[in-house]
Amino acid sequence: MYKVFVNDKPLFLTSVVEKETDFQLFLLESIDVEQLITKMFNNRIDKAFLYHPDEKQALRLFKDKIPVAKAGGGLVYNKRGEVLFIFRNGKWDLPKGGTEKNEEIEQTAMREVEEETGVKGLKVVNKLQKTYHVFKRNGVYKLKVTHWFEMVTNYDGKLTGQAEEGIEKVAWLKPGEIAPALKNSYENIKLLFEEDSVKQSR
Template identity: 85%
Template structure:
């Protein structure tokens, strides 16, 4: 099952027909996707399931119906086991950003971490799950697919938030602090963490 967030509300792509309880079920083949997303965006639907017999085909179909923006991001650990967070628009987030022309997604992820936080000497240690969320730009809905990577660094210099990206603060957070930060974060970011602050491997 794929989980796509629209305005931090879940839209599930599923191949199982479940009885509607606290959600609404729609058929992906026949639904007006823009209209559905608009309703979720405007808080008229809290939770929705999109049914298609083949989950992978469902994702492909969704990508055909809504413009895709590809991004890369990092879940970065320092030598003390702290995780690199940014505070943007009043919420804790992880550094990430859009891919540039002819760029490998791994390079995107490392470049964005460095640009948004000032942290260098990054090394990718493993690939994490992708996250999906819908955002609106210039009146158009887009599906952002973010490729996440676990990274390590020995960098212990100054942290510099990229002001033009609206980053108010950059901080290394200890495992105990992460739990609190996630209370004021996005659902996609929470997906990357288990309760004890380690990363889910998919």
């Protein structure tokens, strides 16, 4: 099952038909995706399932119905086991951004972390899951597919938030500070920490 966030509400791409209780189920092949997304953005639908018998095909079909933007981002640890966060639009987030022409996605992730936070000396140690969310730009809905990488660095210098990206603050958060920060974050960011919870407990 794939989980796509629309205005922080879950839209599941699924190959299993479940009995409807607190959600609405639609057939992916026949749904007007833009109409559904608009309803979710306007808080008229809180949770929806899009059904297709083949799960992998479901993601391809969904991507055919909405423009896709590819991005790379980093879950970055320093030598003290702290995690690099940015604060923007009133929420805690992780550094990420769109890929440039002829750029490998791993390079995108490292470049974006450095540009958005000022942190250098990054090394990718693990590929994490992809996250999916829908955003609106110039009146058009797009699906952002973010490829996440776990990174480490020994950088101990100044943290500089990229002002033109609206980043108000950059901070290394201690393990005990992460859970409170995630309460004021995005659902797709929380997913990464579910996957990475083993590391957090160290």
